[in-house]
Amino acid sequence: xxxxxxxDLECIRxxxxxxxxxxxxxxxFDIPSGSFxxxxxxxxxxxxxxxxxxxxFEEPSGGDIRIKGNSVLGTPPNRRNxxxxxxxxxxxxMMNVYENIAxxxxxxxxxxxxxxxxxxxxxxxxALPDVAGREIHQLSGGQKQRIxxxxxxxxxxxVLLLDEPLGALDLKLREAMKIELKLLQHQFxxxxxYITHDQSEALVMSDRVAVMxxxxxxxxxxxxxxxxxPDTAFVAGFVGDSNRWSGRVRSxxxxxxxxxxxxxxxxxxxxxxxxxxxxxxxxxxxxxPEFIHTTxxxxxKDDAAAADNRMDGVVxxxxxxxxxxxxxxxxxxxxxxxxxxxxxxxxxxxxxxxVSLSWSSAQAMCFASGKTG
Amino acid sequence: MLNKDFKRLVLILLFAPFAxxxxxxxxxxxxxxxxxxxxxxxxPRVYEFSFANYLDFxxxxxxxxxxxxxxxxxxxxxxxxxxxxxxxxxxxAKLAGNRTRGALFLLCLVPLWVSDLIRAFGWxxxxxxxxxxxxxxxxxxxxxGPVELLYNDVTVIVGLVYTVMLFMIVPLVSTLDGMxxxxxxxxxxxxxxxxxxxxxxxxxxxxxxxxxxCIVVFMLTAGSYLTPILLGGKNSSWFTEQIYNxxxxxxNWEAGAAFGMLLLLFTSIVIWLGLKLSGQTLSNTIxxx
Numbered sequence: 200x201x202x203x204x205x206x207d208l209e210c211i212r213x214x215x216x217x218x219x220x221x222x223x224x225x226x227x228f229d230i231p232s233g234s235f236x237x238x239x240x241x242x243x244x245x246x247x248x249x250x251x252x253x254x255x256f257e258e259p260s261g262g263d264i265r266i267k268g269n270s271v272l273g274t275p276p277n278r279r280n281x282x283x284x285x286x287x288x289x290x291x292x293m294m295n296v297y298e299n300i301a302x303x304x305x306x307x308x309x310x311x312x313x314x315x316x317x318x319x320x321x322x323x324x325x326a327l328p329d330v331a332g333r334e335i336h337q338l339s340g341g342q343k344q345r346i347x348x349x350x351x352x353x354x355x356x357x358v359l360l361l362d363e364p365l366g367a368l369d370l371k372l373r374e375a376m377k378i379e380l381k382l383l384q385h386q387f388x389x390x391x392x393y394i395t396h397d398q399s400e401a402l403v404m405s406d407r408v409a410v411m412x413x414x415x416x417x418x419x420x421x422x423x424x425x426x427x428x429p430d431t432a433f434v435a436g437f438v439g440d441s442n443r444w445s446g447r448v449r450s451x452x453x454x455x456x457x458x459x460x461x462x463x464x465x466x467x468x469x470x471x472x473x474x475x476x477x478x479x480x481x482x483x484x485x486x487x488p489e490f491i492h493t494t495x496x497x498x499x500k501d502d503a504a505a506a507d508n509r510m511d512g513v514v515x516x517x518x519x520x521x522x523x524x525x526x527x528x529x530x531x532x533x534x535x536x537x538x539x540x541x542x543x544x545x546x547x548x549x550x551x552x553x554v555s556l557s558w559s560s561a562q563a564m565c566f567a568s569g570k571t572g
Numbered sequence: 573m574l575n576k577d578f579k580r581l582v583l584i585l586l587f588a589p590f591a592x593x594x595x596x597x598x599x600x601x602x603x604x605x606x607x608x609x610x611x612x613x614x615x616p617r618v619y620e621f622s623f624a625n626y627l628d629f630x631x632x633x634x635x636x637x638x639x640x641x642x643x644x645x646x647x648x649x650x651x652x653x654x655x656x657x658x659x660x661x662x663x664x665a666k667l668a669g670n671r672t673r674g675a676l677f678l679l680c681l682v683p684l685w686v687s688d689l690i691r692a693f694g695w696x697x698x699x700x701x702x703x704x705x706x707x708x709x710x711x712x713x714x715x716x717g718p719v720e721l722l723y724n725d726v727t728v729i730v731g732l733v734y735t736v737m738l739f740m741i742v743p744l745v746s747t748l749d750g751m752x753x754x755x756x757x758x759x760x761x762x763x764x765x766x767x768x769x770x771x772x773x774x775x776x777x778x779x780x781x782x783x784x785x786c787i788v789v790f791m792l793t794a795g796s797y798l799t800p801i802l803l804g805g806k807n808s809s810w811f812t813e814q815i816y817n818x819x820x821x822x823x824n825w826e827a828g829a830a831f832g833m834l835l836l837l838f839t840s841i842v843i844w845l846g847l848k849l850s851g852q853t854l855s856n857t858i859x860x861x
Contacts, residue, residue, distance in 0.1 A: 256757055276760045283761045289754035293776040302772065303762035354763065 206268070207232045207390040208253065208281075208358050213262035214414075215248050222248040224414035225262070230358075230392065230407075235384050237393040237401035240411035241437070246394045249411070250360050253392070254283045266357050277306070282351030283360040287367060288343055290335045296322075296346055297331040303354045321353040324386060340368050344376060345383075352387050361393045365400060377403050398438050402426065410434045432483045432566035441485040442536050445568060448476050455560060458482055462532040467507045468563040476567045483568045490562035491538035493526055496553040508563065510556045512536065514548050528554060602836075609830035625830035635814065635831070639838060642811035645725070646793040647842070649732045653740040653789050654782065656733065661744035661781075662774075666753065677745070680738050688735065692802040695731050696722060699803075723805040731803040736792050740785040747781030748774075783850050784857040787843050794839050811835055 209229040215222050222245040230236045238246045251257040253264060255276030264271050271279050282303075291299050297318055304314045322328050325345040330338065338346065344364060351359055361380075365373045381404045384391045395401050401408045402422040409419040410433070418430040429435040436443060446460035455469035456476070466484055476482050486508075496511065512528040515535060524542045527535050538556060540548060548554065612622040629635045664676050683691060698704045699721035709715045721727060755777070759769035775782070800810035815835065818828035847853060 254757075254761055256760075276757070277763050277765055281761075283758070285754040285758055287752060287754060289752055289758040291755065291758075291773060291777075293773075293779070302759075302764070305772075306763035306765075306768055350762065 205231055207266065208392070209263075209265040209268075210249075210253070211263045211265070213249070213252065213264060214260050215245075215252060215257060216260045221414050223252070223259075226411075226414075226416050227262075228409060228416065228419055230390055233388050233390060234406040235381065235391045235393065235404055237395060237405040237408045238411055239395055239398055239401040239408050239438070242396055244411045245414040246396075246411050247362060250283070250362055250392070250394050253358070254281055254360055255279050280354075280357045281360060282354055282356040282358075283362065284347045284351060284364045286362045286364065288347040288364065290343060290347055290350070292335050294335075295331070296333050296335065296338070299335065299346060300350050300353050303350065307354070317353055321349045324352075325349045325383065341372050341376060341379075344368070345379075348380075348383060352383075352389065356389065358390045358392060359387075361391060363395050363397075365395075365397075373400075380404055402438070410437060412437070429485075429564060432485070432568065435483075435485040435564050435566065439487060440537065441487055441564075442491070444484045444486075446482055446484060448478050448480050448482055451475050451478055456565075458484060458565065460484070462530075462534055464510065464530065464532055464534075466563055467560040468565040469561050476565065481568045483566050485564045485566075486558055486562055488525060488537045489539040491536065491556050491558045493528065493538045493540055493548065493554050493556055495548070496555050507560045508558050510536070512554060512556060514550050514552045514554055516550050517542070517548065526554075528556060530556075605829040605832055608826055609833050611826060613826065619826075625827050626834070628827060629830060629834060638809045638814055639811045639834065641809060642794055642835075643838060643842060645729065645732075646790050649729055649736065649793045650786050650790045652729065652733045653736055654786060657737055657740035657744060657785065658778075658782075661741045661748055664741070665745045665748035666751075666756075680741055683734075684738060688798050689802075691735065692731065692799055695727070695734075695803055699727060722803060723807050725804070725807075728800050728804040728808055728810075731799045732793050732796065735796070735799055736789045739788045739792060743781040743784040743788070744778060745781075747778050747784075751777050779850060779852060780857045783847065783852045786846065787858060790842065790846075791839055794835065 206229040211227050213226045214224055224245070226249065238249065240246045248257060252259050255271070255274060259272070266279065266281060271281075291302065294302065300318045300321060301314050304317060309317075318331065319328070322331060325348065327342060327345060327349075330342065330346070335343065335346075347364065348359070348361075365376050365380075368376060377400055380391070380393075384404075393401070393404060402425075405422055407419060408422055408425055410417045410425060412433050418425060418434045420428075425434055425438045429438065435441060444460040444462075444464065444466065446458040446464075446466065449457045449459050449465070451457070453475060455467065456478075457465060457467050459465050466486075468484060510530055512530040515527040515529040517540075518525040518527065518537075519542060522541075524540055525537050526540045526548055527537060529535055536556060542548075609625050610621055610623065611619040612624040614620055660680075664673055664680075668676055686694075696703070700706070701718045701720045701722075703721070705721060706715075706719050709719060710717075751774070755773060756769060759773040764772065795812060797810070797812040797816065800808040801813060804810065811831070812835070815828050815831045818824045818831060847857075
């Protein structure tokens with residue numbers, strides 16, 4: 200237990216069942232103090248249940264939750280020093296901004312002058328010093344967001360839970376709030392646990408991310424780890440975009456192997472996550488669009504040496520999206536492959552052109568299929 | 573151009589029944605009542621303008637005592653209906669599952685399928701000297717002789733609370749239904765205990781529904797006639813009974829009209845005070861539920 204105080208939150212073999220459904224299944228993790236931790240997963244994967252257990256709204260079926268080293272099982276929600284920003288914020292519409300923030304302090308029985316000082320202080324820290332007297336419906340979406348965070352942070356929680364609070368905002372504001380949340384977390388230096396199904400929110404803001412699927416954690420790691428070194432096919436498919444092939448291993452050795460897809464395409468891969476599927480196993484292979492180089496067939500094939508996977512095809516369509524533009528290439532086997540391209544506006548690829556695609560085997564992530572069902 | 577005229581015609585046609593109802597059955601009779609109440613019979617078939625009816629009311633303590641008694645008992649009925657109705661409404665809106673919610677709501681509605689009169693007779697059947705309750709008490713040996721449970725204030729209040737309960741529950745359920753459960757959870761999460769959450773979050777949120785329910789219930793109770801007369805008998809001294817007596821028994825329409833206006837004035841003042849005290853307005857209470 201020497202390292203216990205290092206962790207703001209520890210979950211040990213936590214599980215929760217609703218009847219026959221196991222919403223959270225044997226989940227263990229710990230979160231170091233002052234970090235931004237995200238739980239990323241598709242809807243219905245159990246992430247909200249997990250959060251509600253940490254906040255105390257659900258009683259776990261098994262396992263333990265420790266906050267600052269002390270178990271909080273059986274502690275009612277109002278006695279836990281874990282505060283929560285709800286999905287729709289749940290600001291109290293019948294109170295103004297000041298009263299919303301003061302509510303928690305009043306519940307703690309704090310004196311009026313001290314409440315006043317703390318509310319002013321937290322409003323300064325979220326850079327909204329003048330809104331104390333406003334009603335909730337007079338605030339903009341981003342301001343509401345910050346008030347909801349301030350309402351929790353004024354209580355100095357050990358852990359702040361955020362349940363997809365950016366979901367209701369429009370795209371531009373969401374992008375701005377991502378950065379703002381990260382800054383607020385640095386400023387308050389409190390552990391944030393952020394729940395989301397939006398991978399870009401999780402990747403941009405987090406120190407560490409847990410990918411959750413069907414009640415279990417598939418992988419916990421830094422955003423870079425999850426993206427470049429996924430442990431499972433689910434993580435590879437869920438985090439970031441990928442071209443995905445199902446195939447069967449033709450031959451393999453310690454460092455990698457060669458697989459043939461159902462459509463008859465041969466792909467060279469390197470071992471990923473420390474495991475090499477044996478010959479004949481069914482596998483899923485993922486290649487990210489940005490690692491696929493697209494060159495005109497007529498152009499010089501100078502980069503062919505570095506890439507051990509090659510394929511020819513015809514440009515089917517261009518998906519223009521500024522810096523994130525893609526090209527859809529139809530291969531000789533008839534499947535569509537996505538690849539990132541840089542479109543300069545001059546002499547770009549056009550639909551119908553013959554191109555050749557190439558990528559390094561190091562970028563072909565291979566997982567035995569059936570592992571994730 | 574034609575289109576615009578057509579739209580206006582549709583509007584007039586749609587509005588006509590309401591306008592007719594309001595003007596013929598509400599406004600016109602009330603103007604008539606005011607006019608009636610402001611004249612005095614000086615000789616057979618000879619009337620003149622005077623405030624005599626209103627002065628009578630002030631000079632005769634039994635009249636204004638009855639009005640005050642009606643008002644205070646109506647307030648008591650309203651408070652009881654709120655105290656009993658709020659937990660029921662909270663259960664229906666927040667705790668019951670989707671299917672039970674409909675069933676419970678229907679159960680609340682069932683008494684309305686039976687007429688007021690029949691329901692009052694139901695109470696009489698239960699509570700009279702030879703009624704069900706009295707018989708059961710005698711049979712079980714708890715009392716010796718027959719007991720008369722009718723014709724006292726408690727019975728009148730119980731009967732009235734029972735009659736108006738639904739009108740309290742419906743607006744409460746509809747406001748509580750609109751409340752996000754996350755708001756209650758946020759109340760706990762930020763450190764509030766059950767009482768704080770009720771006092772600082774649930775009740776303020778439900779205030780429009782509470783006020784709407786109270787207004788309807790108070791009006792219905794103060795203006796009710798059947799239940800106080802049947803359950804309270806001669807002892808009930810309900811103000812509506814005074815109005816009835818003036819009109820029908822004593823054939824003194826002038827005094828009856830004056831009493832009617834006084835009851836309207838009195839209930840309006842009480843409701844105005846209630847709105848002022850609770851910081852609500854008619855438009856965000858009655859109009860919303």
